[in-house]
Amino acid sequence: MSELPEAWEARRTPPTLFRRFEFERYSGTRAFLDALAELAEQSGTHPQNISFGTTYVNVTLEAAGGGEPGEAELGLAARINALYKPVSA
């Protein structure tokens, strides 16, 4: 597997990629969720799960076939990182 994008964690059972994103306030959380939804719709690739509260968003990516996350998931993780603007949130 290629290198993990910054701050992502490879988890087992089942194999997934996971990252927690934190925000100063809800407006930043909402903007990030909207950007994630746009990315999913544009790419046709949806995270397996997105779990959020007022100031955090946890994202879990799973390979489409259920096996090891591969280039597609690593690429999506990197694109999600690019949406994250914690300072201006």
Place this chain on the structure above:
Amino acid sequence: MSELPEAWEARRTPPTLFRRFEFERYSGTRAFLDALAELAEQSGTHPQNISFGTTYVNVTLEAAGGGEPGEAELGLAARINALYKPVSA
């Protein structure tokens, strides 16, 4: 505590209200999430957690002070139910 709105479950440790909403496809999920976000912003009350995938949304409500869910949470649960349109999703 007043009666639980339809299909909500009272959970313990910590005390929360929980409901799972299911959708035929992502477009319905996305519309429901957008409506939930609007409701949260209008009411100034945010669910403790929202966890979703392509065709489901799990919503957890917690009392603001961390105690037993009360009228505010029951009212929010009922308003969330009113946003749910599973058939047209």
